Amino acid sequence: MNVTHPRPRTTRTAVAAALAAVLLAGTGCSSKADGGSTGDGADGVKSGPGVTDKAIKLGALTDLTGPYATLGKSIVQAQQMWADETNAAGGICGRKVEIVVKDHGYDVQKAVTAYADISPDVVALPQVIGSPVVAALLDDIQRDKVLTFPQAWAASLLGKDAVQVLGTTYDLDMIAAVDFLTRTKKVAEGDTIGHVYFEGDYGANALEGSQWAARKAGLKVVGQKIKATDTDLSAQVSALRKAGVKAVLISAGPAQTASLAGVAASRGLRVPVVSSAPGYAPQLMKTPAAAALEAMVHVVSAAPAVSSDLPGVKKMVASYGKKYPGSPVDSGVLSGYNAAQLMGADLKKACEDGSLAREDVVKAHRSQKNADTGLGTPQDFTDVAAPASRSTYVLKPDRKAVGGVVNVEEAHQAPGVDEYLASRG
Amino acid sequence: MTGLLDNLLNGVALGSVYALIALGFVTIFKASGVLSFAHGSLLLLGGYLVAVLHDDLGFAGALALAVVVTALVAGALDRLVLQRVGTDSHAAHVQTIVTIGIDILLVTDLARRIGGDLLTLGDPWGDSVTDLGPVTVADSRIAAIVVSAVAIAGAFALFRFTPWGLSLRAAAEDAEAAALMGVRLTRVRAIAWCLAGGLAALAAVFLVAFPAPGLERTTGQIALKAFPAAILGGMASPVGALVGSMLIGLTEALVAGYQSDLHVLGEGFGDVAPYAVMVLVLLVRPTGLFAARGAARV
Numbered sequence: 001m002n003v004t005h006p007r008p009r010t011t012r013t014a015v016a017a018a019l020a021a022v023l024l025a026g027t028g029c030s031s032k033a034d035g036g037s038t039g040d041g042a043d044g045v046k047s048g049p050g051v052t053d054k055a056i057k058l059g060a061l062t063d064l065t066g067p068y069a070t071l072g073k074s075i076v077q078a079q080q081m082w083a084d085e086t087n088a089a090g091g092i093c094g095r096k097v098e099i100v101v102k103d104h105g106y107d108v109q110k111a112v113t114a115y116a117d118i119s120p121d122v123v124a125l126p127q128v129i130g131s132p133v134v135a136a137l138l139d140d141i142q143r144d145k146v147l148t149f150p151q152a153w154a155a156s157l158l159g160k161d162a163v164q165v166l167g168t169t170y171d172l173d174m175i176a177a178v179d180f181l182t183r184t185k186k187v188a189e190g191d192t193i194g195h196v197y198f199e200g201d202y203g204a205n206a207l208e209g210s211q212w213a214a215r216k217a218g219l220k221v222v223g224q225k226i227k228a229t230d231t232d233l234s235a236q237v238s239a240l241r242k243a244g245v246k247a248v249l250i251s252a253g254p255a256q257t258a259s260l261a262g263v264a265a266s267r268g269l270r271v272p273v274v275s276s277a278p279g280y281a282p283q284l285m286k287t288p289a290a291a292a293l294e295a296m297v298h299v300v301s302a303a304p305a306v307s308s309d310l311p312g313v314k315k316m317v318a319s320y321g322k323k324y325p326g327s328p329v330d331s332g333v334l335s336g337y338n339a340a341q342l343m344g345a346d347l348k349k350a351c352e353d354g355s356l357a358r359e360d361v362v363k364a365h366r367s368q369k370n371a372d373t374g375l376g377t378p379q380d381f382t383d384v385a386a387p388a389s390r391s392t393y394v395l396k397p398d399r400k401a402v403g404g405v406v407n408v409e410e411a412h413q414a415p416g417v418d419e420y421l422a423s424r425g
Numbered sequence: 426m427t428g429l430l431d432n433l434l435n436g437v438a439l440g441s442v443y444a445l446i447a448l449g450f451v452t453i454f455k456a457s458g459v460l461s462f463a464h465g466s467l468l469l470l471g472g473y474l475v476a477v478l479h480d481d482l483g484f485a486g487a488l489a490l491a492v493v494v495t496a497l498v499a500g501a502l503d504r505l506v507l508q509r510v511g512t513d514s515h516a517a518h519v520q521t522i523v524t525i526g527i528d529i530l531l532v533t534d535l536a537r538r539i540g541g542d543l544l545t546l547g548d549p550w551g552d553s554v555t556d557l558g559p560v561t562v563a564d565s566r567i568a569a570i571v572v573s574a575v576a577i578a579g580a581f582a583l584f585r586f587t588p589w590g591l592s593l594r595a596a597a598e599d600a601e602a603a604a605l606m607g608v609r610l611t612r613v614r615a616i617a618w619c620l621a622g623g624l625a626a627l628a629a630v631f632l633v634a635f636p637a638p639g640l641e642r643t644t645g646q647i648a649l650k651a652f653p654a655a656i657l658g659g660m661a662s663p664v665g666a667l668v669g670s671m672l673i674g675l676t677e678a679l680v681a682g683y684q685s686d687l688h689v690l691g692e693g694f695g696d697v698a699p700y701a702v703m704v705l706v707l708l709v710r711p712t713g714l715f716a717a718r719g720a721a722r723v
Contacts, residue, residue, distance in 0.1 A: 067642065070541030224684060227696060229646050232637040234435045235681030235695065242428040242682070255543055258638035266554040266636065267431075267561050283543050288552040288635045 045093060048357035050123035056095045056347060056356065058083075059102070059122035059146075061114055061137075063129045066106030067228070070281065070328075075127050075151065075336030076101055077324050078316075082340035085319070092344060093351035099126070108136045119144055124361055126343040127151060127336060131201045138163065145358040147346065147365050149339045151332075153277075153302075154201040155208075155424075159385045162362050166339055166379065167302025169387045170202055170251060170276055171209030172417055176392040177249050177274040177300045178213035179414035186272045187246045189218035194245040196224045196236055196260060198252045206251035206276055212420055226252060233259040237267055247272045254281040261296050262289030270296065277301035280397065282330050282404030290399060298408065299395040303376050306334050306403030312374030317402055329403050334375060341373040377411045390417050430560045432682035433675065438566040440674025441573035445628035446651035447658065447666035448580055449621030455597040455661050456617030458517035459507065463524040464625055465645030466531035471495040471626025472546065472633055472640045473535055479547035487547070492626045499622025500615045502527060508611055513600075536642040544633075544640040552635045569631035576627055577667060580620065584663060589616055597661060650677070653703035659713030668714060672706075673699045 042053050050057040060079065062072040076099075083097045091097060100118050104111035111133040119140070124147040128134055131152040141148050141162050148163050155169040168176075174195075181187045195210045197203030207223060214221045222243045224236045233256060240248060241264075248264070248271060250257055257279040264271065273296045280299045284290065304310055306317055306329050316337050317329050350356050350364035365381055372378035379388040394409035446464065453461045474491035475484075482490060506527065507520045550565040584590040592613045595603040604610050625648070632647055633640045654673040658665025681695035706714060 065537060068541060073541075229643050230696075231633075231641065231644075232439075234636050235432065235678050236684075238428055238431045238435065238678075238682045239684055241431075255638045255641055258543070259636055262552050262638065263563075263636040266552055266563055281543075284638070287543060287545055287638045289638055292552065 043094060044354070045351055046355035046357050046360070048123065048355075048360075049119075050121055050358075051095070051356040054095055056092060056097050057122045058097065058099045058343065059118045059125045060099055060127035061102050061104055061111055061118075061125065061129065061133065062127055063106045064101075064103040066104075068106060068129055070283070070330070071151070071332040072103070072129055074327070074330055074332030075129070075339075077327060078320065078333040078336035079126060079340040081320060081323050082337055082344070084323075086344060092347045093356060097344075104130075104133060106130050106133070108132050112136055115140060119146060122146065123356060123358055124343060124346075125149065126339050131157075134163070135201070145362055147343070147358070147362045149343065151335065151339075152202075154205045155387070156201055156205065158387065161366065161384055164365065164381060165387065166335070166342065167376070167387070167389045168392055170206040171212070171420070172387055172390060172414075173276050173300045173302070173392055174206045174209035174249060174251065175213040175417055175420055176394075176414040177276075177298075178210060178217060178219070179416065180274060180298065180300065180394055180409070181247050181272060182217050182219075187217075187219060191246040192220040192222055192244055194222045194224060194240040194243065194248040196226060196233065196240075196248065196250045196252060196256065198256075199225055199227055202276075202278070203251050206249075209420070210249050212423075213414075213416060216416055226256060228253060231255045231259055232263075234263050236260070237263045237269060240264075241267060241269045245269075245271060247274070249274050249276075250279050251276040252279050254279060254284050257297065258284045258287050258289040258293060261292040262287075265289075265292035265296065273297045275299045277303070277331065280331075280395075280405065282328055285397065285399045285404045290397075293397045294399065297397055299397070299405065300392050301331070301395055302389055302392055303331060303334050303338065304393050304411070305395045305401065305405045305407045306331065307398075307401035307405065308407045310374065310376070313376075316375065331403065331405075334403075338373055338375040341375065342371055342379070345371055345373070386421060390421075428682065430558075432678045434557075434560060434562050434566070435682070436675030436678035437671065438562075438569050438674070439678055440671035441570045441577075442628050442631045443651040443654050443674050444577055444667050444670035445573050445624045445631075446648050447655040447670045448577060448663060449624045449628075450651065450655040451658070451660065451663050451666040452580070452593075452617045452624075453614075453621045454655075455663075456593055456614040457503070457507070457520065459520045459524060460660075461524045461621070462521065463502065463528040463531065464621070464651075465648035466528045466535065467495055467499055467622050468625040468629045468632070468648045469535050469640075469642075469645035470498060470531060471622075472629030472644055473539065473544070474626070475546045475630060476544035476640050484547045484549055488627075488630060491629075492623045495626035496619040496623035499625075500619035503618040504611070504615045508614070532642075532645055535645075539640070539642045541642075543638055546630055546633060546640065548630060548634045550634060563635055565631065565634040565636075569634070572627065572631070576624060580624070581663060583620070589613065593617060650699055653699045657703045657706040657713055659715040662713070662715035665713055665715030672702060676702050 062076055064072045083099050087096050102114035104114050115137050126149050128150045134150040134152050142160050145162050153165055153169050155171055157165050197207050211221050257275050346365040350361045368381045370378045377389050377391045390413045391411040393411050395405045396408045398406045471491045475487045478487035510516045510519050553564045554561050592608040596613050654669035655666050658669030676698045680698040
């Protein structure tokens with residue numbers, strides 16, 4: 001008995017091992033074949049990973065099941081709409097555009113796997129959600145020369161050839177926020193302002209900006225660091241009131257902005273609140289804090305309100321409403337569509353220059369000095385180390401507007417931004 | 426001074442909500458020896474039910490139904506899943522691990538349903554506030570304190586004056602002896618789970634009512650803050666859970682309120698303060714503040 005048992009097992013193990021080896025070899029081969037093929041297409045345009053004679057494949061690492069699921073869905077739908085429109089108009093470089101979407105649920109491990117999965121087969125990534133995800137993939141993206149537009153705006157993401165933060169960074173937004181407060185006489189020299197911020201890259205970068213601008217304006221900043229799970233800001237409001245703040249900046253999520261405004265209003269701390277762009281979502285207009293938000297909050301953003309009069313934005317909102325009736329038109333739709341258009345412009349430029357190989361797409365991107373999609377301010381991608389834009393809009397929550405927000409101030413560059421960037425080197 | 430009163434009121438309100446959760450932990454622990462890690466997901470379930478039902482049933486109806494359904498789900502989890510492992514004290518360790526699995530399953534499904542939304546529960550207090558002398562306090566906070574007090578008093582009455590309460594205390598004292606005396610352990614503990622589930626659903630309403638903006642997928646995680654409250658109270662003592670909750674609520678509110686004066690301890694100390702208090706208390710009283718004599722260390 002004891003002698004006969006091991007035999008079939010060893011055979012089985014051997015078979016399994018052989019099978020595994022074959023599978024591994026198979027996948028190894030196939031990814032090599034997909035990823036390594038470069039050469040000229042029939043039309044003389046050099047191709048590379050993700051590019052064939054008929055199609056250009058783009059990738060999206062998004063969050064459809066995690067904390068940013070709403071944002072992820074908006075961006076995915078907006079970019080798909082762009083792809084459909086582009087293909088209906090004949091595609092890019094005579095090729096159809098395809099977007100491969102991978103959901104990582106805001107899990108860095110899953111995102112790394114998803115990147116490894118799709119990166120051999122795509123030429124660029126017009127969407128990567130999540131600062132920690134981008135941070136984890138930064139070196140891989142740079143090595144593979146995959147042009148990437150992250151949906152994250154920390155200044156720490158600057159300086160990589162293949163990674164492009166679109167619009168302004170968090171620190172510039174907060175410099176603009178402080179400028180808005182002083183310029184509109186909401187605070188004066190010597191006043192104290194509060195800054196409630198998330199731990200991590202987002203909050204840290206925003207705080208850098210607010211502290212710099214406050215120092216220049218003769219203001220004192222009282223910081224309150226919070227976590228994403230803190231949704232009741234009563235204690236923070238108590239502390240800010242005790243510190244005698246004349247205004248509050250907030251760089252957190254929508255839930256925190258709503259709590260801050262609601263609590264502050266109820267406690268009689270009726271001071272202006274200025275939020276970073278990710279701190280607002282149209283869903284907030286359905287919460288009990290809606291009135292307080294409308295009365296107290298402004299949002300600083302590199303992108304205009306979706307309810308703005310820009311013809312490009314109006315056209316996009318109309319087509320989006322037709323294609324996805326019932327889906328909210330939020331800032332994610334605008335930023336996703338804008339990113340896709342910019343990516344399209346880069347691909348067209350690369351095609352004109354004769355190569356859709358990854359490194360040449362990056363090169364084409366870095367040659368764009370005045371990229372304007374008509375969806376906001378033009379951007380300059382030539383300086384790897386500088387933000388693509390220095391201009392910001394000031395927006396205001398509004399229950400009745402599309403996307404729950406309206407423009408208050410058109411895009412402009414806050415004074416001090418150039419000096420700040422120069423001082424940071 | 427106003428600041429201090431503000432913080433104290435905040436702390437009491439937070440503490441009374443934590444008490445609802447901690448009392449659930451304690452009841453379950455007393456009845457079954459299980460440390461329920463599934464409590465956060467039950468709380469999320471209760472809140473979610475109120476959120477989706479209040480449009481049709483009104484707030485009161487939705488809340489009543491949510492409390493009942495969450496209670497039944499909790500009872501069913503115990504009866505159909507946990508009790509299969511066994512009812513002796515050894516099985517309790519296995520069951521504790523099983524609750525982690527249940528929590529992951531429940532939270533994943535609820536999070537999928539909630540997505541990135543911020544759900545409001547349609548509570549009648551909205552963002553209205555009341556002036557109490559020098560301090561302004563949200564009506565939802567006053568309601569939280571009052572309702573928690575009533576619910577907790579009710580739970581204590583159950584422990585004290587009903588046959589079930591007697592059975593529960595007997596089972597907690599010595600399960601084997603209680604069983605020999607005719608106490609039906611399976612039923613006693615299933616009812617304990619139901620009670621804990623109902624309390625969790627009630628707590629959900631006050632955790633997400635104004636000044637918090639609404640129910641999120643992460644709301645359940647807040648339940649974990651009641652863990653140190655239950656543990657430093659002695660884990661098997663309802664009074665301990667109550668005192669522990671107040672202590673944790675006050676600590677959290679005061680530390681966050683005086684964050685700028687506590688710079689030495691680093692920013693964001695409010696998050697770890699409850700655990701620091703728990704460790705300190707356990708250093709002095711290793712069995713918790715109100716542990717029964719001879720109780721196992723926690």
